[in-house]
Amino acid sequence: MRISVIGCGYLGAVHASAMAELGHDVVGIDVDTDKITRLSQGRPVFFEPGLAEVLTSAIGSGRLRFSTDIADAAGAQVHFIAVGTPQKQGSHAADLRYVDAAVQSLLPHLAVGDLVVGKSTVPVGTAARLADLITASGSGATLAWNPEFLREGFAVQDTVSPDRLVYGVPAGEAGEHATGLLNEVYAAAIAAGTPTVVTDYATSELVKAAANAFLATKISFINAMAEIAEVSGADVTQLADAIGFDDRIGRRFLNAGVGFGGGCLPKDIRAFTARAEELGRGESVAFLKEVDAINLRRRQRVVELAVSALAGPVYHSKVAVLGLSFKPDSDDVRDSPALDVAVQLRGLGADVVATDPQAIDNSRARHPQLTYSTDLEETLRDADAVVLVTEWPEFRELDPVWAATLVRTPTIVDGRNTLDAAAWRAAGWTYLGLGRP
Numbered sequence: 491m492r493i494s495v496i497g498c499g500y501l502g503a504v505h506a507s508a509m510a511e512l513g514h515d516v517v518g519i520d521v522d523t524d525k526i527t528r529l530s531q532g533r534p535v536f537f538e539p540g541l542a543e544v545l546t547s548a549i550g551s552g553r554l555r556f557s558t559d560i561a562d563a564a565g566a567q568v569h570f571i572a573v574g575t576p577q578k579q580g581s582h583a584a585d586l587r588y589v590d591a592a593v594q595s596l597l598p599h600l601a602v603g604d605l606v607v608g609k610s611t612v613p614v615g616t617a618a619r620l621a622d623l624i625t626a627s628g629s630g631a632t633l634a635w636n637p638e639f640l641r642e643g644f645a646v647q648d649t650v651s652p653d654r655l656v657y658g659v660p661a662g663e664a665g666e667h668a669t670g671l672l673n674e675v676y677a678a679a680i681a682a683g684t685p686t687v688v689t690d691y692a693t694s695e696l697v698k699a700a701a702n703a704f705l706a707t708k709i710s711f712i713n714a715m716a717e718i719a720e721v722s723g724a725d726v727t728q729l730a731d732a733i734g735f736d737d738r739i740g741r742r743f744l745n746a747g748v749g750f751g752g753g754c755l756p757k758d759i760r761a762f763t764a765r766a767e768e769l770g771r772g773e774s775v776a777f778l779k780e781v782d783a784i785n786l787r788r789r790q791r792v793v794e795l796a797v798s799a800l801a802g803p804v805y806h807s808k809v810a811v812l813g814l815s816f817k818p819d820s821d822d823v824r825d826s827p828a829l830d831v832a833v834q835l836r837g838l839g840a841d842v843v844a845t846d847p848q849a850i851d852n853s854r855a856r857h858p859q860l861t862y863s864t865d866l867e868e869t870l871r872d873a874d875a876v877v878l879v880t881e882w883p884e885f886r887e888l889d890p891v892w893a894a895t896l897v898r899t900p901t902i903v904d905g906r907n908t909l910d911a912a913a914w915r916a917a918g919w920t921y922l923g924l925g926r927p
């Protein structure tokens with residue numbers, strides 16, 4: 491099947507590569523010339539495990555090419571819209587200008603029977619509006635909404651073998667046509683048993699908003715329990731294990747720590763709240779404001795713990811910050827709790843030295859005032875406190891005995907509750923977790 495993917499950022503680059511990997515003939519289109527040049531050479535513009543390999547093999551097979559010219563979308567039967575929907579400046583709402591521009595630019599190149607498929611995360615109501623636009627153009631194309639649930643770090647795997655497929659389609663024959671084409675696109679996943687939910691536009695848009703709201707709520711729930719544990723002497727990690735054994739609750743996404751970040755959860759819960767308010771139902775999701783507030787308080791807590799752990803004044807104390815990306819296996823620092831903690835500690839006057847296996851360049855681009863090191867030993871040397879904020883394997887596996895020989899004061903704040911507290915204490919460290927005695 492011939493497919494075009496409009497927008498080759500995180501979502502689009504992965505989607506285009508995965509579709510080519512599944513055997514489709516794909517063209518990826520983006521307005522950013524540098525991005526297209528790099529992708530054409532098989533070089534992703536961000537770090538994602540496995541992506542470079544899939545990209546290179548798909549380009550080599552002749553099934554994947556990239557272009558800056560939207561006219562190259564002509565001839566494809568299915569056109570995926572995978573552009574960003576960032577948070578609007580000065581507001582919590584989603585900025586839809588890139589989605590609107592992508593659909594507008596595609597209109598002259600659509601043929602009768604083509605399917606335009608929205609993958610971007612949008613406020614409910616967007617698909618219906620875009621469908622009207624496509625109908626009014628007289629192109630004879632149909633719109634479907636097909637939200638994406640991929641996780642960074644597992645993006646290729648999540649795209650090739652998703653845990654569910656959701657199609658928002660119009661009623662009647664157009665809907666059947668859309669469903670048929672999407673079933674062809676995802677034939678391999680469907681044959682492997684992936685469940686499919688075929689529904690209307692609004693439900694498909696809301697599924698995505700609801701899924702992210704639920705995940706964010708689950709994390710903030712356990713972080714709220716961490717706050718209570720901190721004033722009552724309980725241990726939130728044991729509490730999570732114990733409630734997680736109830737399979738109605740489940741242990742996943744109950745890791746208390748510095749909280750969630752990244753390009754999706756924070757902006758998506760804010761956009762969802764803003765959209766619900768526009769629809770006159772702000773009160774229905776008012777709890778998401780609490781979810782956001784709890785999440786941001788955890789960053790504060792890590793900063794406070796680090797400051798309280800210092801023997802002397804924060805000014806000119808050296809704090810080693812381990813981790814900058816919002817989660818391991820990613821170089822993404824958008825709304826990263828780790829980078830935020832590093833910046834706040836620097837703002838308080840600490841000599842922060844931060845390290846990360848992948849995210850230093852992206853962090854430096856945003857916060858050149860911080861000191862970065864690619865060397866763990868140099869980062870730890872003479873530190874007055876160590877703060878672990880992203881649970882990369884190299885930090886989780888850090889040898890506390892070796893690390894103790896490097897630092898000035900063996901104090902560690904484990905912002906992800908990921909270290910073996912007993913082993914660190916046995917090696918002479920003052921160990922401080924979140925929501926743990």
Ligand code: UDX
Nearest residue numbers: 638639640641642743744745749750751752754816817
């Ligand atoms: C998320 C959703 O999982 C995905 O389905 C959606 O498409 C996009 O948003 P992603 O942002 O890649 O994916 O990361 P995810 O693995 O969900 O983690 C989000 C954040 O939550 C990270 O900062 C992570 O460290 C944090 N987190 C996760 C916790 O703090 N505790 C947990 O128990 C789980």
